[in-house]
Amino acid sequence: xxxxxxxxxxxxxxxxxxxxxxxxxxxxxxxxxxxxxxxxxxxxxxxxxxxxxxxxxxxxxxxxxxxxxxxxxxxxxxxxxxxxxxxxxxxxxxxxxxxxxxxxxxxxxxxxxxxxxxxxxxxxxxxxxxxxxxxxxxxxxxxxxxxxxxxxxxxxxxxxxxxxxxxxxxxxxxxxxxxxxxxxxxxxxxxxxxxxxxxxxxxxxxxxxxxxxxxxxxxxxxxxxxxxx
Amino acid sequence: xxxxxxxxxxxxxxxxxxxxxxxxxxxxxxxxxxxxxxxxxxxxxxxxxxxxxxxxxxxxxxxxxxxxxxxxxxxxxxxxxxxxxxxxxxxxxxxxxxxxxxxxxxxxxxxxxxxxxxxxxxxxxxxxxxxxxxxxxxxxxxxxxxxxxxxxxxxxxxxxxxxxxxxxxxxxxxxxxxxxxxxxxxxxxxxxxxxxxxxxxxxxxxxxxxxxxxxxxxxxxxxxxxxxxxxxxxxxxxxxxxxxxxxxxxxxxxxxxxxxxxxxxxxxxxxxxxxxxxxxxxxxxxxxxxxxxxxxxx
Numbered sequence: 001x002x003x004x005x006x007x008x009x010x011x012x013x014x015x016x017x018x019x020x021x022x023x024x025x026x027x028x029x030x031x032x033x034x035x036x037x038x039x040x041x042x043x044x045x046x047x048x049x050x051x052x053x054x055x056x057x058x059x060x061x062x063x064x065x066x067x068x069x070x071x072x073x074x075x076x077x078x079x080x081x082x083x084x085x086x087x088x089x090x091x092x093x094x095x096x097x098x099x100x101x102x103x104x105x106x107x108x109x110x111x112x113x114x115x116x117x118x119x120x121x122x123x124x125x126x127x128x129x130x131x132x133x134x135x136x137x138x139x140x141x142x143x144x145x146x147x148x149x150x151x152x153x154x155x156x157x158x159x160x161x162x163x164x165x166x167x168x169x170x171x172x173x174x175x176x177x178x179x180x181x182x183x184x185x186x187x188x189x190x191x192x193x194x195x196x197x198x199x200x201x202x203x204x205x206x207x208x209x210x211x212x213x214x215x216x217x218x219x220x221x222x223x224x225x226x227x228x229x
Numbered sequence: 230x231x232x233x234x235x236x237x238x239x240x241x242x243x244x245x246x247x248x249x250x251x252x253x254x255x256x257x258x259x260x261x262x263x264x265x266x267x268x269x270x271x272x273x274x275x276x277x278x279x280x281x282x283x284x285x286x287x288x289x290x291x292x293x294x295x296x297x298x299x300x301x302x303x304x305x306x307x308x309x310x311x312x313x314x315x316x317x318x319x320x321x322x323x324x325x326x327x328x329x330x331x332x333x334x335x336x337x338x339x340x341x342x343x344x345x346x347x348x349x350x351x352x353x354x355x356x357x358x359x360x361x362x363x364x365x366x367x368x369x370x371x372x373x374x375x376x377x378x379x380x381x382x383x384x385x386x387x388x389x390x391x392x393x394x395x396x397x398x399x400x401x402x403x404x405x406x407x408x409x410x411x412x413x414x415x416x417x418x419x420x421x422x423x424x425x426x427x428x429x430x431x432x433x434x435x436x437x438x439x440x441x442x443x444x445x446x447x448x449x450x451x452x453x454x455x456x457x458x459x460x461x462x463x464x465x466x467x468x469x470x471x472x473x474x475x476x477x478x479x480x481x482x483x484x485x486x487x488x489x490x491x492x493x494x495x496x497x498x499x500x501x502x503x504x505x506x507x508x509x510x511x512x513x514x515x516x517x518x519x520x521x522x523x524x525x526x527x
Binding site: 050051052053054055057060066067069070071112113114116150153154158161164165166167168169172173176179180183184187191192193194208209212213 | 243244299340342367375384478499512
């Protein structure tokens with residue numbers, strides 16, 4: 001049964017509808033995983049930047065000192081990677097690229113200039129969000145692999161020193177990519193799309209939000225492109 | 230350790246200027262190791278452990294005279310024994326005193342992110358300040374000579390201090406003091422270079438070592454430990470002495486171009502997003518009630 005067969009007013013997924021014409025976007029598992037990843041990432045960002053530049057070393061001091069930061073950074077990194085892997089199990093299928101994503105990507109300039117009515121209808125996740133997800137996912141794997149080398153640097157024999165040489169450059173490069181993602185993610189979620197931040201706290205978004213930013217998903221939930229009465 | 234008379238000219242992981250940079254007229258100190266007169270007695274090893282009050286650790290017997298396979302956090306000075314077979318089938322017994330080279334441009338210091346954990350004094354000595362060390366091990370990656378060694382209990386890294394406490398008081402390092410054959414010398418870099426070149430010439434002219442020469446690798450700006458080698462064209466045969474050591478390329482890329490590209494990108498990104506918000510504002514502002522529960526109109 002395609003969503004178009006539905007009558008307006010009889011939602012295909014009534015269990016996702018919440019009070020006051022809202023629709024559940026992230027369930028408790030998704031929200032909790034998001035915040036475990038977010039909290040661990042912010043700690044990793046602060047301590048990582050402290051080790052990245054002497055001008056930011058004060059952040060390690062604030063967080064308990066250089067030794068403590070060095071000790072905790074890898075462990076918190078494991079938590080972060082764990083959260084990302086769990087996100088993979090939650091979302092990887094929904095993050096697969098669909099034909100609409102190519103069209104969405106080609107219309108990016110409309111998205112950037114807030115002409116969202118001209119955008120092709122994105123599903124639950126738009127092409128940018130999918131890109132963010134995969135970028136974070138692959139970077140997390142690179143950060144894990146290189147991070148393990150840097151964690152146990154002293155245990156590596158001299159003959160495997162090329163692993164250290166590769167890791168000292170790949171770890172910051174992957175981290176920089178995640179920082180670019182992170183800045184755009186915060187900007188979109190907190191500043192640009194009103195209602196997005198609430199969705200990852202309370203779980204739901206307004207019907208208007210769903211229809212505006214994720215028309216494909218809206219139709220899937222409501223069963224019609226018309227709002228329920 | 231006492232460095233009363235010495236100022237610090239380079240500091241690891243340090244933001245801003247360094248108080249002691251070019252503010253003190255100091256000769257660059259240098260150890261000269263003449264591998265051609267070393268008899269492998271290991272007095273220097275013992276003197277190092279003794280003077281620096283290091284806890285004893287187990288030695289390893291591997292069918293050579295070598296005390297252990299590599300230096301340790303509490304064993305900074307090791308004679309490497311190598312049996313080298315020459316082209317004519319004859320055997321050459323090579324002994325090299327292996328320790329921190331005290332590079333003029335130290336890779337350990339360059340790679341270190343902890344403020345003040347590695348310093349270079351105005352006389353060229355590179356010294357670890359363990360109270361500032363965070364145990365990240367980046368110095369291990371930065372060093373082309375495999376010198377810094379990690380202590381898994383203290384989580385800090387240790388290496389030869391060139392007996393800074395002795396040298397700053399005008400004494401020679403303990404290893405030099407103990408050498409019975411005069412194969413170890415200590416003095417200014419200029420004097421040691423002169424002496425080394427004279428000895429290499431003697432080896433070339435009088436003893437038939439046509440490739441004899443001095444090891445003072447330019448890739449790390451020259452070193453505070455220089456060697457006279459029977460065959461300076463093949464330093465690798467002396468227990469893996471690198472022929473052209475330098476700070477690893479990826480460490481240089483990480484600390485120079487990547488750092489500046491990354492910093493510009495991060496600051497530029499923040500400014501870009503702020504300007505974008507000023508110009509375009511939040512999405513959906515024509516529908517002011519969009520985020521208000523219960524109040525939306527589509």
